Amino acid sequence: MKRIQQLTQDIIELTFLIEQNYPELYQYLDEIPDTIPSSEHPSMDAKNLSNYLHSLKELLKHHLETHVE
Numbered sequence: 635m636k637r638i639q640q641l642t643q644d645i646i647e648l649t650f651l652i653e654q655n656y657p658e659l660y661q662y663l664d665e666i667p668d669t670i671p672s673s674e675h676p677s678m679d680a681k682n683l684s685n686y687l688h689s690l691k692e693l694l695k696h697h698l699e700t701h702v703e
């Protein structure tokens with residue numbers, strides 16, 4: 635259970651960072667494929683949360699690499 639709690643906390647923190655520092659990305663968070671369940675009753679297990687966290691990190695990484703300030 636601790637792994638799920640830690641992943642959830644990491645997702646919250648990264649989402650907050652994106653919202654505060656990269657508001658132009660925040661609009662795309664709903665479009666990340668990992669947020670769209672492929673089954674009627676999806677389970678939120680460590681694997682799904684880990685995949686979503688990875689997607690968020692990749693979104694931010696791509697943004698930072700392609701948008702020079």
